[in-house]
Amino acid sequence: MKNRILVVDDFQGIREILSNTLKRKGYEIHTASNGKEAIEILASEPNSYDLVLSDYNMPEMNGYELLKNVRKTPELKNKPFILLTTEADPEKMKSAKNAGLTAWVKKPYKLDAFLSQIAYAIKNRS
Amino acid sequence: MAKYDEGYLDDLADLLNSLESNFLQLENKFDNQELLEQSFRDLHTIKGAAYMYNLKQYGDFVHNFENIYDDIRNKKYQLSSDIIKLSLDCIDFLRTALQDSRFEEEHTSTTAIQLLNSLNVITNDLTISGNKSEVYVGPSIYLLVIEPKITLKANDGHPLHYIIADLKEYPNQEFLSFKKRPKGAISKWKLLFQSSQKKEEIESLFLFVEEDLKIQLEEFKIEDKRKLDEPMKRFLPLMEEKSGQHLVKDLKLALCGIKKTSTPTTKKGEIQPKEKSDSLKEKIKQTSYLKVSQDKIDDLMSWVSELITMQATLKEEANKFQSETLFRVSENMEFISENLRETIFSISLVPISRLETRFKRLIHDLSRELNKKVDLKTNGAETELDKKIIESLTDPLLHILRNCIDHGIETPTERKKNGKAEEGTIIVDSYYSGNHVIIEITDDGKGIDTQKVKKKAIERGIIGKDDNLKDDELHYLIFHPGFSTAEKISDVSGRGVGMDVVRKKIQEIRGEVILDSEFGKGTKITIKIPLSLSIIDGLLTKVGHNYFVLPLNTVREIHRISKSQFEKLPHASNILEIEGKQMPVISLEKTFNMGPSNGSQYLQNQTADIISADIGITKKGIAVDSIVGQVKAVLKPLSEYYKNQEFISGGTILGNGKLALILDIDKLIMKN
Numbered sequence: 001m002k003n004r005i006l007v008v009d010d011f012q013g014i015r016e017i018l019s020n021t022l023k024r025k026g027y028e029i030h031t032a033s034n035g036k037e038a039i040e041i042l043a044s045e046p047n048s049y050d051l052v053l054s055d056y057n058m059p060e061m062n063g064y065e066l067l068k069n070v071r072k073t074p075e076l077k078n079k080p081f082i083l084l085t086t087e088a089d090p091e092k093m094k095s096a097k098n099a100g101l102t103a104w105v106k107k108p109y110k111l112d113a114f115l116s117q118i119a120y121a122i123k124n125r126s
Numbered sequence: 127m128a129k130y131d132e133g134y135l136d137d138l139a140d141l142l143n144s145l146e147s148n149f150l151q152l153e154n155k156f157d158n159q160e161l162l163e164q165s166f167r168d169l170h171t172i173k174g175a176a177y178m179y180n181l182k183q184y185g186d187f188v189h190n191f192e193n194i195y196d197d198i199r200n201k202k203y204q205l206s207s208d209i210i211k212l213s214l215d216c217i218d219f220l221r222t223a224l225q226d227s228r229f230e231e232e233h234t235s236t237t238a239i240q241l242l243n244s245l246n247v248i249t250n251d252l253t254i255s256g257n258k259s260e261v262y263v264g265p266s267i268y269l270l271v272i273e274p275k276i277t278l279k280a281n282d283g284h285p286l287h288y289i290i291a292d293l294k295e296y297p298n299q300e301f302l303s304f305k306k307r308p309k310g311a312i313s314k315w316k317l318l319f320q321s322s323q324k325k326e327e328i329e330s331l332f333l334f335v336e337e338d339l340k341i342q343l344e345e346f347k348i349e350d351k352r353k354l355d356e357p358m359k360r361f362l363p364l365m366e367e368k369s370g371q372h373l374v375k376d377l378k379l380a381l382c383g384i385k386k387t388s389t390p391t392t393k394k395g396e397i398q399p400k401e402k403s404d405s406l407k408e409k410i411k412q413t414s415y416l417k418v419s420q421d422k423i424d425d426l427m428s429w430v431s432e433l434i435t436m437q438a439t440l441k442e443e444a445n446k447f448q449s450e451t452l453f454r455v456s457e458n459m460e461f462i463s464e465n466l467r468e469t470i471f472s473i474s475l476v477p478i479s480r481l482e483t484r485f486k487r488l489i490h491d492l493s494r495e496l497n498k499k500v501d502l503k504t505n506g507a508e509t510e511l512d513k514k515i516i517e518s519l520t521d522p523l524l525h526i527l528r529n530c531i532d533h534g535i536e537t538p539t540e541r542k543k544n545g546k547a548e549e550g551t552i553i554v555d556s557y558y559s560g561n562h563v564i565i566e567i568t569d570d571g572k573g574i575d576t577q578k579v580k581k582k583a584i585e586r587g588i589i590g591k592d593d594n595l596k597d598d599e600l601h602y603l604i605f606h607p608g609f610s611t612a613e614k615i616s617d618v619s620g621r622g623v624g625m626d627v628v629r630k631k632i633q634e635i636r637g638e639v640i641l642d643s644e645f646g647k648g649t650k651i652t653i654k655i656p657l658s659l660s661i662i663d664g665l666l667t668k669v670g671h672n673y674f675v676l677p678l679n680t681v682r683e684i685h686r687i688s689k690s691q692f693e694k695l696p697h698a699s700n701i702l703e704i705e706g707k708q709m710p711v712i713s714l715e716k717t718f719n720m721g722p723s724n725g726s727q728y729l730q731n732q733t734a735d736i737i738s739a740d741i742g743i744t745k746k747g748i749a750v751d752s753i754v755g756q757v758k759a760v761l762k763p764l765s766e767y768y769k770n771q772e773f774i775s776g777g778t779i780l781g782n783g784k785l786a787l788i789l790d791i792d793k794l795i796m797k798n
Contacts, residue, residue, distance in 0.1 A: 017179075097334065
C-alpha cells in the first residue's frame with residue numbers, strides 16, 4: 001500500500017509542485033490549503049495518513065500552530081510532521097521541536113535530501 | 127538558461143501584480159497593519175515559489191526584500207514614501223528579472239545588489255537605535271565533530287548525510303572532512319568549514335537528528351591547528367590564503383545569492399530541470415484554466431476566417447440555384463460559423479483592468495515627481511478587448527495619462543488660485559459601442575491653450591501665419607509630428623515624440639483618437655478601437671479589375687468626379703480641386719502601375735471616386751474607379767512574395783471568391 005501524505009500550503013502553485021513530485025515517487029497525496037482544512041481532514045480519518053507536510057507561514061493558522069493543534073489529538077500524537085519553509089530561525093525550530101516536530105526542511109531543498117527526510121520520518125515513526 | 131513554461135512565469139507575475147497594488151495602497155496609509163501583513167505574506171509567497179521553482183538567486187533577493195517588510199510589520203521602523211518608492215523599483219526589477227530568473231546576466235546581478243544596498247541604507251537609517259541591527263562580520267571557520275549514537279554508514283539514507291551535503295554546497299565555502307570508519311560504520315566525523323551562517327543557525331540544522339548523534343560545533347581559529355587531525359592540516363594554507371578581503375567580498379555576493387560567474391551547475395541531488403518542466407506540464411494539465419499559446423489561437427482564428435469566407439461563397443451559390451435546401455444549409459452554416467468566430471474571439475479577450483495597476487503606478491510616480499496631486503478614477507475597467515489590442519494600447523494610454531499629469535493637471539497652488547480642488551482628477555471610462563470599445567480619458571486640468579498651440583504651430587511652420595483655424599482644428603495640431611507645447615522639454619513628456627505617436631499607434635490598430643478640450647476646464651481624449659484586429663470594417667473599391675479595401679476608420683468623405691478631370695493628372699499624386707477646395711489626390715491606378723489595358727471597364731467608366739482619408743492632420747484623397755460598398759473583411763496576411771509591398775497590409779477573400787487587397791492608408795498617405 002502506498003504511504004499517504006497530507007500536503008498543507010496556502011499557495012496552489014507549491015501544492016501542485018509538491019504533489020507532483022511526491023506522486024512520482026510513489027506517495028499518495030492529499031492536499032489542504034490552510035490549517036483549518038488540514039485539521040478537518042485529519043480529524044475525519046486520523047489513521048489514514050502517514051505524514052503531514054506543511055508550510056510554516058500561512059494566514060490565520062501557521063504551520064507551528066497547526067502542529068500544536070494536531071498533537072492534541074491522541075491518535076495524531078506521534079504522526080510524522082514535517083515543516084517545509086523558507087525560514088531557519090533557530091528559536092522557531094527549537095519550539096517546533098519541543099512541540100513534537102519530526103523534521104524541518106528548508107526551502108530551497110535538494111530533492112533527494114527532501115525525499116530522504118520524508119522516507120526517514122515515515123520509516124522511524126513510533 | 128533552461129526554457130520554462132510560461133505558466134510558471136505567470137504565477138510569479140500575478141503575485142508581483144498583487145504586491146504592487148498593495149504597495150500603491152500603502153502609499154496613503156503607512157500604518158495599515160492589514161496591508162503590511164498582506165505585503166509581507168505576498169513577498170513570502172513569492173520567495174517560497176521562487177525557491178520551489180528552483181530559482182535560488184531570485185528567492186534570495188526576495189528574502190532580503192521580505193525582511194524589510196517583516197521589520198516594518200513588527201514596528202521596528204515606520205514605512206515611508208521612500209521605502210515604497212524603492213519597493214516599487216524592486217517590483218519592477220523582479221518583473222524584468224523573470225526573464226533572467228537565475229541572475230545570469232551581469233546587469234541583473236548588479237541591479238540586484240544596488241537595490242539591496244539602497245534598501246539597506248534606507249532601513250539602517252531608520253532602525254531605532256537599541257534594536258539590534260545585524261552587522262555582517264564575514265564568514266567564520268567552524269570545526270564540527272559528529273559522534274553517532276546509532277550505527278551510521280555512508281550513504282545509508284540517514285538525513286545527516288543530506289544536512290552535511292547541504293552545508294557543503296553553501297557557495298564559496300572551503301569544506302574539509304575526515305571520517306574514521308572502522309568496519310564501515312562511522313565512529314567520529316570531523317569537519318572543518320567556512321560559513322557565514324551563525325553558530326546557532328548551523329547547530330539548528332542538526333536539531334532534528336540530535337537523538338541519533340552527538341554534535342559539537344565550535345568556531346575555529348587558525349591558531350588552534352593542533353585540534354586538527356594530520357590529514358586536515360594540509361589544507362590550512364589554502365584556507366589562510368582564501369580568508370582575505372577577496373573571499374569576504376565573494377561571500378557577500380553569495381549572501382545575496384548572486385554568483386558572479388554564469389555557470390549554473392546541476393549537481394546530483396538537485397531537482398533536474400527536466401523533472402521540473404514535467405511537473406509543470408502536469409500542473410498545467412490539472413488546473414481548470416488552460417493556457418494556450420497565442421499561435422494556436424491565431425491558427426484557429428485563421429481557419430475560422432477561412433470557413434467564413436467559404437460560407438460567403440456558399441451563400442452566393444445558394445442564391446444562384448434558388449434551392450430551398452441549399453439555402454437552409456447555407457443559413458445554418460452562417461449561424462454556426464459566426465458563433466464559432468465569436469467564441470474563438472472571446473478566448474483572446476482580456477479586461478482593460480489589466481492595465482489599471484500600471485495606470486495607478488504611473489500616476490503615483492509622476493505626481494510625486496511633479497509635486498502634483500492627482501486622483502485616478504476608472505469606470506468600466508471590466509470592458510474586454512483583444513489581448514493584442516490591449517498590448518498595443520498600453521503605451522499610447524500611458525502616454526496620454528503622462529500628458530494629462532504633466533501638461534493638464536496644474537500644481538495644487540495654481541489649482542487653488544483658479545478655484546479648483548487641490549487634487550486633480552483623471553477619469554478613465556471604458557465602454558462598448560457597437561463593434562467598438564470606447565476609452566475616454568478626462569482630466570479637469572487646464573485644457574489646451576489654443577493661442578499657445580497656434581503660436582507654436584506658426585513658429586514651427588506647421589501652419590501659415592494667416593491660416594484661420596477654428597479651435598477644434600487647433601486642438602488637433604498637437605497630433606502633428608514634432609509638436610510639443612511644453613515650454614521646456616521636461617523629463618516626463620515632451621520629448622517631441624508626443625501625441626503624433628499616440629495617434630499613429632492607435633491608427634495602426636485601426637482606432638481613432640478624438641480630442642475635446644476647453645481651456646481652463648480640462649481635456650477629454652476619446653479613443654475608439656475595433657473589438658477585433660482580424661476583421662476590418664472597410665470600404666470596398668474597384669480599380670480596373672482589382673479590388674481594394676480601405677479601412678473605414680480612416681475614411682472621411684467621398685466625392686464623385688468626372689474621369690476627364692482626373693485623367694489630366696500627370697503623376698501618381700497631384701492636387702485636384704474638389705468642391706472648391708484644393709486636395710492632394712493619390713491615384714491607386716498610378717501608384718500600383720495599372721495601365722488602362724489592365725481593365726476593360728476602365729474606358730467605359732466616366733466617373734472616378736475620390737475618397738478623402740486622413741492620417742493625423744494630413745488629409746489626402748485616394749482615387750479609385752468606383753466604390754462597391756461596405757464590407758466586413760477578414761484580414762489575411764499576404765505570402766512571402768508580397769512582403770516588400772509597403773502600401774498593402776493584407777488581403778481578404780470576397781464572397782465571390784475574388785481577392786481584395788487591404789490598403790495601408792497610413793503609409794500610402796505618408797509616402798506620396
